[in-house]
Amino acid sequence: xxxxxxGEVERLFSSxxxxxxxxxxxxxxxxxxxxxxxxxxxxxxxxxxxxxxxxQGAMADHTAGAAAASLVPPGQRILGAEYKINLLRxxxxxxxxxxARVIKAGRTLxxxxxxxxxxxxxxxxxxxxAMVTLAVVGEAV
Amino acid sequence: xxxxxxGEVERLFSSxxxxxxxxxxxxxxxxxxxxxxxxxxxxxxxxxxxxxxxxQGAMADHTAGAAAASLVPPGQRILGAEYKINLLRxxxxxxxxxxARVIKAGRTLxxxxxxxxxxxxxxxxxxxxAMVTLAVVGEAV
Amino acid sequence: xxxxxxGEVERLFSSxxxxxxxxxxxxxxxxxxxxxxxxxxxxxxxxxxxxxxxxQGAMADHTAGAAAASLVPPGQRILGAEYKINLLRxxxxxxxxxxARVIKAGRTLxxxxxxxxxxxxxxxxxxxxAMVTLAVVGEAV
Amino acid sequence: xxxxxxGEVERLFSSxxxxxxxxxxxxxxxxxxxxxxxxxxxxxxxxxxxxxxxxQGAMADHTAGAAAASLVPPGQRILGAEYKINLLRxxxxxxxxxxARVIKAGRTLxxxxxxxxxxxxxxxxxxxxAMVTLAVVGEAV
Numbered sequence: 001x002x003x004x005x006x007g008e009v010e011r012l013f014s015s016x017x018x019x020x021x022x023x024x025x026x027x028x029x030x031x032x033x034x035x036x037x038x039x040x041x042x043x044x045x046x047x048x049x050x051x052x053x054x055x056q057g058a059m060a061d062h063t064a065g066a067a068a069a070s071l072v073p074p075g076q077r078i079l080g081a082e083y084k085i086n087l088l089r090x091x092x093x094x095x096x097x098x099x100a101r102v103i104k105a106g107r108t109l110x111x112x113x114x115x116x117x118x119x120x121x122x123x124x125x126x127x128x129x130a131m132v133t134l135a136v137v138g139e140a141v
Numbered sequence: 142x143x144x145x146x147x148g149e150v151e152r153l154f155s156s157x158x159x160x161x162x163x164x165x166x167x168x169x170x171x172x173x174x175x176x177x178x179x180x181x182x183x184x185x186x187x188x189x190x191x192x193x194x195x196x197q198g199a200m201a202d203h204t205a206g207a208a209a210a211s212l213v214p215p216g217q218r219i220l221g222a223e224y225k226i227n228l229l230r231x232x233x234x235x236x237x238x239x240x241a242r243v244i245k246a247g248r249t250l251x252x253x254x255x256x257x258x259x260x261x262x263x264x265x266x267x268x269x270x271a272m273v274t275l276a277v278v279g280e281a282v
Numbered sequence: 283x284x285x286x287x288x289g290e291v292e293r294l295f296s297s298x299x300x301x302x303x304x305x306x307x308x309x310x311x312x313x314x315x316x317x318x319x320x321x322x323x324x325x326x327x328x329x330x331x332x333x334x335x336x337x338q339g340a341m342a343d344h345t346a347g348a349a350a351a352s353l354v355p356p357g358q359r360i361l362g363a364e365y366k367i368n369l370l371r372x373x374x375x376x377x378x379x380x381x382a383r384v385i386k387a388g389r390t391l392x393x394x395x396x397x398x399x400x401x402x403x404x405x406x407x408x409x410x411x412a413m414v415t416l417a418v419v420g421e422a423v
Numbered sequence: 424x425x426x427x428x429x430g431e432v433e434r435l436f437s438s439x440x441x442x443x444x445x446x447x448x449x450x451x452x453x454x455x456x457x458x459x460x461x462x463x464x465x466x467x468x469x470x471x472x473x474x475x476x477x478x479q480g481a482m483a484d485h486t487a488g489a490a491a492a493s494l495v496p497p498g499q500r501i502l503g504a505e506y507k508i509n510l511l512r513x514x515x516x517x518x519x520x521x522x523a524r525v526i527k528a529g530r531t532l533x534x535x536x537x538x539x540x541x542x543x544x545x546x547x548x549x550x551x552x553a554m555v556t557l558a559v560v561g562e563a564v
Binding site: 011012016017018021022042043045048052054055057058059062079080083084087090 | 157160162163184187193198200226
């Protein structure tokens with residue numbers, strides 16, 4: 001786990017149809033850490049005009065997966081085992097920013113946490129926090 | 142909490158842009174229980190061809206929200222507080238089917254669980270299980 | 283995973299000092315399912331006279347671990363990876379009864395859910411529900 | 424929410440029988456943050472000699488509750504709604520140290536996160552991380 005597996009991180013953002021559809025963009029990646037951004041549009045909202053909790057869960061899970069993927073050796077992949085997310089405030093604004101960070105990198109399990117901030121004008125608030133458990137699997141899942 | 146609030150349940154499925162975009166359909170609702178369906182397409186997948194964990198989380202959260210909404214009196218709304226989901230198997234197939242059921246309906250908090258099955262040909266397997274905590278809020282959130 | 287590993291289940295209840303101290307008793311075990319009981323005493327309570335959430339979490343986690351342990355082949359062990367528990371009602375009464383059930387038995391990860399009921403006189407109510415993720419590890423952890 | 428409610432925090436540690444039995448000690452409290460310590464003994468262990476996951480969950484939940492209690496006005500109390508904990512490493516050593524921090528203080532819901540470190544000789548490692556959702560309730564629960 002000594003070099004950043006940039007190929008795998010980029011594949012997660014470029015080859016996942018749901019992520020392209022959602023509009024989730026990779027911002028930066030370092031070893032065990034990943035940042036992503038989502039420019040908000042009407043299609044991300046729930047029935048009362050707030051960002052849907054499912055959008056936030058997807059963003060947290062995927063960004064955490066990328067933080068984990070940055071650590072796996074070539075030939076190995078990351079598969080989500082479970083995640084949990086607290087929605088701290090109703091989110092409304094121009095963009096969501098997510099930072100995910102690996103807090104334990106095991107041989108078979110990786111745990112990452114992810115924070116989502118919502119930018120509305122000059123304001124930026126923490127709107128959600130997640131913990132994500134990921135399994136490290138071989139090539140042929 | 143004596144009658145089913147069908148209006149609120151239907152509003153959750155018809156007025157949430159993210160849910161329409163995802164393609165999530167309401168199948169049935171009884172008091173404190175809701176079933177939904179998602180016909181799978183390429184846009185729901187992650188980088189290895191499986192249904193994205195974020196799609197499953199969104200489906201579980203929203204269907205649980207609808208199960209909770211079926212119980213709230215007119216003028217009150219449901220807002221997700223947190224959810225957690227275990228991805229039990231890599232999901233691939235024609236459709237996801239979700240059943241959510243309220244296990245505690247409090248005055249300010251409602252807890253629901255949701256199971257997602259994936260149909261692939263004749264086969265139907267449990268692929269995810271979630272628990273969802275929802276806050277009951279007044280009209281003006 | 284064809285026979286019940288009774289030895290490992292019994293070891294979990296007889297050789298865990300915290301579980302003996304708590305007073306958690308094994309009631310029954312079948313393949314992938316375990317039931318336990320806790321006769322309530324003052325030492326299980328929090329500051330307002332209700333059963334402490336930590337007692338309920340320990341009961342759910344341990345009983346789920348035993349349900350998982352019933353399935354592992356001799357020579358393998360179960361180690362908790364994460365758990366989450368919803369406290370549905372303030373619990374007060376004579377005893378807690380827990381039923382845990384494996385919902386996915388993988389080669390390296392097992393997922394179980396656990397429900398806790400509280401008995402108070404003639405009454406028995408669901409007070410907590412948990413989901414538990416367990417790792418299957420070799421002998422020498 | 425302007426002053427630290429020290430009375431309520433101290434009550435949580437002095438008046439909860441389970442916490443006294445466990446041996447959990449209050450170390451420090453500031454507004455929305457609480458630190459606790461548990462000197463490890465044999466009675467805290469599971470069947471393989473590691474600290475029981477239930478002990479860690481109880482410590483995280485209780486310390487998070489105290490962090491939340493530090494913020495509530497006199498006459499209000501904190502009741503756990505749900506918590507989730509990732510066990511990052513098998514824990515063995517002399518003491519557990521927990522730091523809990525409120526990340527959202529709402530009028531009816533408070534969310535806190537808690538980290539547990541295990542001290543073994545000169546070494547101190549993060550062994551668990553939790554997120555806890557707490558309900559703010561009036562005097563007469």
